[in-house]
Amino acid sequence: MELTIRIEKIVCIEDLILSVFYTPGMGWQFSYINKNKKPLKYCGIFSTAAAAESVGRRWLIALLRG
Numbered sequence: 862m863e864l865t866i867r868i869e870k871i872v873c874i875e876d877l878i879l880s881v882f883y884t885p886g887m888g889w890q891f892s893y894i895n896k897n898k899k900p901l902k903y904c905g906i907f908s909t910a911a912a913a914e915s916v917g918r919r920w921l922i923a924l925l926r927g
Contacts, residue, residue: 869910874921881914891917895924 867883876896883889891913892902903920907913 870914872914872918874918875925877921877924879914879917879921881910881917883910889913891920893917893921 865885868880869883869889870879870881872879872881878894879891880893881889881891887906889907889910889912890903890905891907892900894900903917905913905916907916
């Protein structure tokens with residue numbers, strides 16, 4: 862069985878990279894790559910790409926503010 866992931870959006874905010882993607886059977890999710898180039902995944906599932914992006918952007922902004 863082949864797993865197909867659809868990448869909807871990639872956004873760079875300062876030194877962090879946010880990706881929003883869809884995984885069949887799971888739904889919309891987001892992950893980010895930090896300044897140490899370490900990929901980290903948020904464990905939430907969203908019903909739309911816009912919802913995943915909105916939460917992802919807010920999460921990254923909170924990380925940047927420390």
